[in-house]
Amino acid sequence: MDVSTEITPIPMTIGGLGAPGAPPPARCAARMPAVARKGLNRQQKAAVIVQLLLSEGAELPLKALTEDQQADLTSLLGEMRTIDRDTLQSVVDEFVDEMDSIGLTFPGGIEGALGLLDGHISPTTSARLRRQAGVAARGDPWERISGLAPERLVKVLEEESTEVGAVMLSKLSVSQAATLLGMLPGHRARELSYAISRTGKVLPETVQRIGLSLASQLDAEPVSAFEADPVERVGAILNFSRAATRDDVLEGLDETDRAFAAEVRKAIFTFANIPSRVTERDIPRVVRGIDQAVLVQALGYCAGNADMEKARDYVLDNMSKRMAEALREEIGEAATVADTAGEEAMNTVVGEIRRLVEAGELLLVAEEE
Secondary structure (H helix, E strand, O other): OOOHHHOOOOOOHHHOOOOOOOOHHHHHHHHHHHHOOOOHHHHHHHHHHHHHHHHHOOOOOOOOOOOOOOOHHHHHHHHOOOHHHHHHHHHHHHHHHHHHOOOOOOOOOHHHHHHHEEEOHHHHHHHHHHHHHHHOOOOOOHHHHHOOOOOHHHHHHHHHHHHHHHHHHHHHHHHHHHHHHHOOOOOHHHHHHHHHHHOOOOOOHHHHHHHHHOOOOOHHOOOOOOOOOHHHHHHHHOOOHHHHHHHHHHHHHHHHHHHHHHHHHHHHOOOHHHHHHHHHHHHHHHHHHHHHHHHHHHHHHOOOHHHHHHHHHHHHHHOOOOOOOOHHHHHHHHOOOOHHHHHHHHHHHHHHHHHHHHHOOOOOOOOOO
């Protein structure tokens, strides 16, 4: 075990390293006999530092070491008996000197490097490097698993056995486990919750094997080139398409793939969906972010279409009475709104609603089946 590389993660101050009552290390270094510096190898010196810090009540991140390193450290601590004060001071001086000489530390291994660069390199590159280096087969697989998006983890709970799902939920944080349970159907959530009660006697080796298997499985999944799924992408495009184009596309999708067309319809949010998807109390927040002239065009373009007129009346009925009267007056005085201008105005209203949703300021009502 290397003093500088294996104990580097341990937080400490120089004053906390000396033996009780001993003068500061820098003052004693000149008085240490040379033979004391050569009496211990580097692994034993590392064990001395660990023992000293533990005896002083320090919290050491020894779990960050590999299992082999933890085993070696434990064996060394068990074999060693006593050392004199001069030898202790010599080891401390050498350790402090090496710590002071370190200017920058790096992750140490491809797994640490990938963790450091997470979010800074593309998901495709990260997945390819993990597969090439076999990262999932080393280190703690549960750290890798806990860092994945809930959407990927919930698939594991849906597809794997109940026992494996219960182990995974037990290894994740309470907040993560609660989020995942909330994403599952009620009967599946109940099955997994009950199965957690039967994980008390699962061996650590079994938990480790399950973690390695899941991590390898998740890393082997191909990374999509698109963040949103096809339904969301088509729905987003049709949201801002002209009504004639949207109806034509949906009609074609019905003929080609009725199930996909149904999902796309659920993803589409247009001006006509406002009464069913936006609550009455959120209407004032929506209209505040829209220029009044644009709002007049959007509401004025609704005339002659039953669904649009319903949306228009819903918007007007749920804003201040004074503003609604002013808008109705302007709509009545305005000329007929051209198709292009009217649809652009409606898309502006829809765009403002979506902006508020993405900002977390508005929550759309779930569409009924």
